[in-house]
Amino acid sequence: MTTTSTTAATTTKVLDVTGVTMKFGGLTAVRDVNLTVNGGEIVGLIGPNGAGKTTFFNCLTGLYVPTSGTVRYKDTVLPPKPHLVTQAGIARTFQNIRLFANMTVLENVLVGRHTRTKEGLWSALLRLPGFKRAEQESREKAMELLEFVGLDHKADHLARNLPYGEQRKLEIARALASEPGLLLLDEPTAGMNPAETRATEELVFAIRDRGIAIVVIEHDIRFIMNLCDRVAVLVQGEKIVEGPAEVVQRDERVIAAYLGEPYEDTTAADSAAPAPAPEAPVADGADRGDAGDGKENDR
Amino acid sequence: MTSNNTSPLIPLPASTARVVTLTGAVLALAGTFLPWTWTSAFPGDLTVTGYPGGLQVLTLVGAVLTLLFTLSGWGSPRSSEAGSGGRIRGLAWLTPGGTNSPVRLAALGVFGVTGYAIGAISYELGGLVNLELGGWIAGGGALLAVIGALALPADQPHDDDTDAWGRFRNAFSAPDPARAKDLPAWAEILIITAAFGIGLWIFAYGIATEYSELFIGFVVLAAFGFAAVLRAGLLKRLSALTAKHRNVTLTAAFAAAICFPFTQTNDQFALIGANILIFATVALGLNVVVGLAGLLDLGYVAFLGVGAYAAALVSGSPQSTIGVHFPFWAAVLTGVAASLVFGVLIGAPTLRLRGDYLAIVTLGFGEIFRITVNSLNGTSGPDVTNGSNGIPNIPDLELFGFNFGLPHDVLGFQLTRPGNYYLLMLLFTAVVVMVFRRSAESRIGRAWVAIREDETAATAMGINGFRLKLLAFALGAGLAGLAGSVQAHVSYSITPEQYQFAGSVPPNSAFLLAAVILGGMGTISGPLIGAALLYLIPAKLQFMAEWQLLLFGIALMLLMRFRPEGLVADRRKQLEFHETGQTDVPDDATLPEGATGVAKAGA
Numbered sequence: 084m085t086t087t088s089t090t091a092a093t094t095t096k097v098l099d100v101t102g103v104t105m106k107f108g109g110l111t112a113v114r115d116v117n118l119t120v121n122g123g124e125i126v127g128l129i130g131p132n133g134a135g136k137t138t139f140f141n142c143l144t145g146l147y148v149p150t151s152g153t154v155r156y157k158d159t160v161l162p163p164k165p166h167l168v169t170q171a172g173i174a175r176t177f178q179n180i181r182l183f184a185n186m187t188v189l190e191n192v193l194v195g196r197h198t199r200t201k202e203g204l205w206s207a208l209l210r211l212p213g214f215k216r217a218e219q220e221s222r223e224k225a226m227e228l229l230e231f232v233g234l235d236h237k238a239d240h241l242a243r244n245l246p247y248g249e250q251r252k253l254e255i256a257r258a259l260a261s262e263p264g265l266l267l268l269d270e271p272t273a274g275m276n277p278a279e280t281r282a283t284e285e286l287v288f289a290i291r292d293r294g295i296a297i298v299v300i301e302h303d304i305r306f307i308m309n310l311c312d313r314v315a316v317l318v319q320g321e322k323i324v325e326g327p328a329e330v331v332q333r334d335e336r337v338i339a340a341y342l343g344e345p346y347e348d349t350t351a352a353d354s355a356a357p358a359p360a361p362e363a364p365v366a367d368g369a370d371r372g373d374a375g376d377g378k379e380n381d382r
Numbered sequence: 383m384t385s386n387n388t389s390p391l392i393p394l395p396a397s398t399a400r401v402v403t404l405t406g407a408v409l410a411l412a413g414t415f416l417p418w419t420w421t422s423a424f425p426g427d428l429t430v431t432g433y434p435g436g437l438q439v440l441t442l443v444g445a446v447l448t449l450l451f452t453l454s455g456w457g458s459p460r461s462s463e464a465g466s467g468g469r470i471r472g473l474a475w476l477t478p479g480g481t482n483s484p485v486r487l488a489a490l491g492v493f494g495v496t497g498y499a500i501g502a503i504s505y506e507l508g509g510l511v512n513l514e515l516g517g518w519i520a521g522g523g524a525l526l527a528v529i530g531a532l533a534l535p536a537d538q539p540h541d542d543d544t545d546a547w548g549r550f551r552n553a554f555s556a557p558d559p560a561r562a563k564d565l566p567a568w569a570e571i572l573i574i575t576a577a578f579g580i581g582l583w584i585f586a587y588g589i590a591t592e593y594s595e596l597f598i599g600f601v602v603l604a605a606f607g608f609a610a611v612l613r614a615g616l617l618k619r620l621s622a623l624t625a626k627h628r629n630v631t632l633t634a635a636f637a638a639a640i641c642f643p644f645t646q647t648n649d650q651f652a653l654i655g656a657n658i659l660i661f662a663t664v665a666l667g668l669n670v671v672v673g674l675a676g677l678l679d680l681g682y683v684a685f686l687g688v689g690a691y692a693a694a695l696v697s698g699s700p701q702s703t704i705g706v707h708f709p710f711w712a713a714v715l716t717g718v719a720a721s722l723v724f725g726v727l728i729g730a731p732t733l734r735l736r737g738d739y740l741a742i743v744t745l746g747f748g749e750i751f752r753i754t755v756n757s758l759n760g761t762s763g764p765d766v767t768n769g770s771n772g773i774p775n776i777p778d779l780e781l782f783g784f785n786f787g788l789p790h791d792v793l794g795f796q797l798t799r800p801g802n803y804y805l806l807m808l809l810f811t812a813v814v815v816m817v818f819r820r821s822a823e824s825r826i827g828r829a830w831v832a833i834r835e836d837e838t839a840a841t842a843m844g845i846n847g848f849r850l851k852l853l854a855f856a857l858g859a860g861l862a863g864l865a866g867s868v869q870a871h872v873s874y875s876i877t878p879e880q881y882q883f884a885g886s887v888p889p890n891s892a893f894l895l896a897a898v899i900l901g902g903m904g905t906i907s908g909p910l911i912g913a914a915l916l917y918l919i920p921a922k923l924q925f926m927a928e929w930q931l932l933l934f935g936i937a938l939m940l941l942m943r944f945r946p947e948g949l950v951a952d953r954r955k956q957l958e959f960h961e962t963g964q965t966d967v968p969d970d971a972t973l974p975e976g977a978t979g980v981a982k983a984g985a
Contacts, residue, residue, distance in 0.1 A: 144842060169844030177842075183835035186828070193825075194832045198844030200825050204853060207824030208817055214824070221825075261844050 095122045096157070097265050097296040098173075103142050103152030105135070105320075112138040114320040115152070118298075120265065125287065125297045127311035127328065129304070131340055135320040136300045137178055140267050144168050144175050157264065170198045174263035176254040178270045178300070184243035188234055188253055191242050192225035195260030225260060232256045232286065248279045255286065259295075266290060268299040272306055284309055304332070316340070387542050391553055394533035402530030403452050403485060409523025410492055411445040414438040416516025419503050425593040428503070429514075437499040440599045441520055444492035447607060448527055451488050451614065455481035455534070479615020480537040480556020487554060487613060489531040491606025493524040495599045502595050537613075559615030562622060570623050575634050577620055582638035586645045588918060589654055597922040632815070639808055643801035644792075652800035653872075654921055659807040660869045661889050662913035663814050665897040666906065667861030672895065673904035674822060675854035676834025677733070678741040680883065681748020683891040684728075685721045685859040687881035689866025691755065692720035694773040694876050695766075701773050703766055710779050714867045721863025722856050729855035733848060736837065748883055748891055755878040772877030779806070779871050786871070803872045810868060814861050815906055821857070822904075830854055831904075884931075888917045896934070900941055902948030911949055 098120040105113040113135045120126050128136050141147040143154055148163040155161065156171050174195075183191050200221055206214045229235040232252040237245065242253060251271060258266060268287070272280045280303060287310055291297055301307050307314060308328045315325040318340040324331050331337055390399065418428040418438065426436020434442050454476040477484060500521050504510045532553065540552040565573075584604065591597040611617055624631040646652045668682045696716050698707025708716060732743045759769020767773065778787030778799070786802040797805075821827050829850050832840040841847045869889075870876050879885075884892035893916050901912025920930050941948075 146838065146842065165838075165841040166844045166846045169842060175842055177839065181836050181839035181842075183832050183839065185835055186831055190828055190831075194828050194840070194845070195843050197825060197829055197832075202825050204821060204824075204826050204857070207826055208820050210820065218824070257843065 096120070096155075097122050097124075098143075098298070099155040099158075100143065101153055101155075103139065103149045103154065105138055105142050105147055106150045112320050113142060113149075113317075116317070116320075116322045118315060118322070118325075120296050120298055122264075122296055123291060123294060124313065125291055125299065125311050127307040127314040128298060128300045128317060129302070129307060129314060129331075130317035133319075134317040136317050137269055138320075139317065140175060140269055140298075140300065143267065144173060166198070169261050169263075172262070172264040173267065174258035174261045174265075175267040176251075176258050176269055176271060178273065180247075180250045180254055182242040182250055182254060182257070184241070186242060187238065188229065188240050188242055188245065189222070189225055189238040191253055191257050192228055192260045193221055195257040196221045196225060198261050228256045228259050231259070231289070248275055248282075251275070251283070252286070255290070259290065263295060265296045265298070268297060268301075270300050270302065272301060272303055280306055308332070388535040388537075388539050390533045390535050391549060392529060392533040394530075396533075396535055399530050399533035400452060400456060402533065403489065403527050404449065404530070406523045406525070406527030406530055407445045407448040407452060407489070407492070410441060410496060410520045410527060411449070411523070413496075413516045413518075413520025413523055414442040414445070416519060417514045418499065418517035418520070419507065419512050419514055421507065421512070424503050424506060425595055428499075428517075431516075436596055437495060437502075437599045438520075440495045440596075440603045441492055441499070441524070444488060444495055444603050444607065445523070445527075447610065448485060448488040448492055448531075450476055451481075451485045451610065452531075455485060476616070477614045478559035478562065478619055480613045482531070482534040483537050483554050483556045484610040484614040485534060486528075486531040487606050487610035489524070489527040491603050491610065493528045494602040494606060496520050496524040498599055498602060499595075554609075554613065556613040556615065559618050562619050567627075571627060571630050573620070574623055574627060574631055578631075578634040578638040582641060582645075585914070586642055588922075589651045590646060590648065591922065594923055594925055601919070636808070636812055639811075640805065643797060643804045644795045646801070649798050649800055652798060652804055654918070656800050656804040656807055656872055657888075657921075658914050658917045659804060659811050660865050660872065661894075661897070661917050662910045663807065663811045663865040664862050664889060665894050665901070665909035665913040666811070666814050666818055667858045667865070668894050669898050669903065669905075669909045670818060670821070670830075670861065671854055671858035672898055673909075674827060674834065675830040675851055677851060677854065678737070678744070678895075679855075679858070680741050680745035680891050680895065681728075681751070682744070682858070682862065682894055683881045683883070683889060684748045684751035685725060685862035686866040686869065686889060687751055687755065687876075687878075688724045688859075689717035689721045689863030690870040690876050690880075691767060691773070691866075692863070693717040693867035694776050694870040697773075697776045697870065699773050699776045701768060701771075701775055703768070707777075710781050714864065717867030717870075718860050718863045721866065722860040725856040725859025726852065729852045729859075733851045733855060745883065745891075748881075752878045752881050755881075767878070770878060772875055773870075774875035776870055776874055776876070779803075781806075800872075803868065807865075807868050807872070810864055811910075814864065817857070817861065818906055826850065826853070888913075888920065896938060900938065900948055902950035905948075905950045908948050908950035 096119055098118070100116060100118040103113055103116045104111065116139060118126070128139070130136050138147065142149045142152075142163075143161075145161065145163045145165040145168040153160050156168075156173055159171065161168050161171055161173075183194060186194070200217055202211075202214050202217050205211070226235055226238065229238055232255060234245075234249060234252055234256065237249070242250065245253060255266075255268070255271070271287070272283050275283065284306060287297060287299065299307075299310065311328050313325065314328045314331045316323050316331055316334070316337050318336075323336050323340070324334045326334075390396075392399075394402070414434040415432050417431055420429060422429055426438075428436055428438055450473065454473040456473075500510075500513060500517055503512055503517065536549075536553050537556045538552060540549055544552065588597070588600050588604065591600055642655055643652050646655065664682070664686050667685075668679065671677050671679050671682070693713045693716060695702050695704045696706050696708040696713050728744070728747050732740060732747070735743060754763075755767045756770055757763045758766040759771075761769075778785060780786065784790070784802075786806065787799050789796055789798045790802070791797070822830075829840065829845045832843065832845060833847055833850060837847055873880075880887070880889070882890045884890055894913075897912035897916050898909045899912075900916070901910065902908025916934075920927070920934075923930070926933070
């Protein structure tokens with residue numbers, strides 16, 4: 084397990100979020116969240132259902148305009164426009180898979196390359212000299228990515244006909260096609276069996292080894308433990324803890340958020356009493372409640 | 383679950399059934415050489431012995447088709463006929479898919495045409511007594527052929543407990559043909575050329591039908607014949623070939639289209655051809671907007687109108703309020719530019735809406751155009767368009783000394799005014815086809831399809847949704863303006879009433895959208911075919927003008943129920959609407975690099 088050893092490979096700040104707040108009318112979905120992600124780092128984002136994790140992602144990627152706060156990517160403030168965010172270098176996947184169902188696998192990845200190619204309508208209509216070259220180059224890059232995630236043999240299939248696990252892989256390949264510096268994964272293992280989850284872990288490490296920083300939302304605690312250098316916990320829109328996975332897992336506020344306060348715990352002095360066995364309770368709570376419910380809250 | 387039951391609808395031994403079908407088809411064939419009626423009062427003169435005419439020719443063609451399909455299926459492995467020793471050599475290629483369902487469809491086609499002819503004769507001349515022996519023989523033969531064909535075993539097995547309707551439908555279904563052996567390239571190209579030659583001939587015949595009885599018979603036979611050829615698997619084979627030789631196919635299609643005006647002796651029919659091209663070109667432009675980018679535009683005809691008005695105003699017409707006479711190329715550019723500007727102006731505020739809202743807003747803008755043009759008449763507004771009088775007396779085009787209004791002799795054939803415009807319009811259609819194909823198979827086209835599929839995901843992939851939608855909208859508008867600038871000259875005069883949302887004369891928004899959807903969204907040949915049908919049928923059946931919209935509606939409903947992907951389906955749509963439950967295994971996996979975009983642009 085090479086998880087934490089390469090943490091300090093690069094210490095440049097890739098993502099710097101300061102004071103992001105998102106209000107929907109009277110409801111505050113995300114409240115004053117700060118988060119930094121360094122180069123070559125894998126950061127986990129966990130929290131109970133409805134904690135605002137996906138909303139936070141949507142704020143980062145410009146799908147939502149945050150009520151306040153700024154998002155910096157490599158020292159430039161990002162405008163809240165999804166296509167500009169992608170152009171700047173942040174790519175994402177969706178919690179409920181959002182592939183272009185009626186396009187082929189290869190075409191899906193080619194769409195992902197949109198920001199990294201420049202050929203406009205005139206170039207396409209007149210077949211200017213650069214057109215063929217750029218198209219060929221895009222195809223090669225796309226095929227290389229498909230090979231990377233292990234889908235190159237299905238390049239001509241329609242995306243809708245792929246099995247579930249492969250659709251997730253294709254979404255990751257499509258996101259990688261935009262040559263991001265930061266990849267946001269929204270529950271990449273939801274609905275997967277343990278073997279597929281393992282394969283996804285390997286894939287995430289391989290992506291990190293390409294020099295891409297990763298933020299991952301996940302409910303599978305074992306997955307988070309294996310992968311992440313740092314974990315941030317979001318509860319009711321607020322970031323309550325951030326730190327290495329082992330520390331976060333033992334934090335009583337986190338346990339309380341997932342499992343609730345102990346019933347007898349009425350006096351403040353008594354608060355340190357229920358020291359639960361490490362690992363087990365949080366993982367159980369997560370698995371029972373949250374695995375794989377595709378909620379549609381990113382529109 | 384699937385049993386091997388292929389029992390026919392009418393229980394007869396398979397070999398008997400085939401003999402009955404053959405006998406019926408031969409009888410129908412022979413009947414066409416005998417007189418069907420005693421008087422030449424019925425159009426087409428069906429009184430001559432030994433020389434089929436009018437509707438008889440259609441029966442003849444149908445009977446030959448039935449004969450060929452029946453013989454082709456003789457002794458095929460699926461027909462399970464006892465004592466038949468192998469298939470007849472040289473005919474097996476006719477039925478690579480189904481063998482018996484094409485026979486059934488062709489026989490029904492013959493029966494339909496002959497039955498219609500008998501009905502029409504007795505109705506128009508006042509009773510069955512007007513039928514001569516030939517009519518009885520042909521009719522009886524057709525009936526016999528249908529009975530025999532229905533007694534042939536089904537091509538695909540059905541469950542034992544399938545109900546009657548299910549068995550009836552099953553009788554007309556057929557398996558897909560296996561992959562064809564590779565022929566030498568020249569042979570494949572020859573096949574494509576021949577197919578387009580036949581297509582042109584059928585099309586020209588349909589346009590040149592001189593009376594509505596013949597046209598109805600033509601439509602009946604064409605529909606059944608098309609279905610029979612489809613079930614026989616020939617179309618699948620052909621589309622595999624055309625996908626392989628795309629440039630040859632395009633060339634062949636345009637060569638066939640160029641030949642069309644030379645096959646027409648009647649001005650009126652050549653004019654229909656030119657108008658079909660205008661309609662089809664606009665439909666193809668709409669296909670960029672609807673088929674690729676997925677923007678439902680219900681006011682598209684306004685762009686045609688803007689192009690036409692812009693070109694008319696600068697055409698030098700004495701009634702034009704601007705007294706200028708631009709040369710042709712400048713007039714066309716003016717038309718395109720005006721439509722383009724109009725498209726951007728309408729698109730910029732409306733394209734922020736999605737789906738149904740966009741449809742309503744574009745519908746509104748389409749009507750606003752017509753009403754505005756009506757009002758710019760000098761009394762309710764400044765005099766720009768002459769209001770409801772429109773701009774008449776638009777002079778004919780002249781290009782390099784070639785006057786489009788005068789007949790010209792080309793290689794011994796006379797090319798009349800509609801023929802000239804037809805060829806000009808064909809050039810523009812070719813341009814639009816090229817624009818469609820090239821834009822569809824590029825980064826821009828992929829972005830459009832991505833927006834159609836899932837706009838949120840598309841923007842998250844870095845696509846500037848608004849800009850690309852506006853680009854699609856403007857491009858579509860520009861293409862419509864191109865067609866409009868020619869339309870103004872072809873039709874001599876333009877009035878606001880030509881550019882309605884729905885009306886009985888085809889280029890209107892509803893018919894344009896119908897042509898795209900009926901033909902097949904996102905394909906090139908689909909809107910062309912759809913537009914041809916939608917123009918031709920009303921133009922040929924003017925006696926039922928009152929019923930036209932009703933029939934149109936019914937036909938549209940039936941088509942959407944049974945073939946929602948349109949007449950020409952792109953591979954994607956086919957999979958989308960007819961979920962088979964099994965994962966798709968593309969059969970063109972061996973195609974060379976660069977063929978992956980085929981699905982999008984169609985044939």
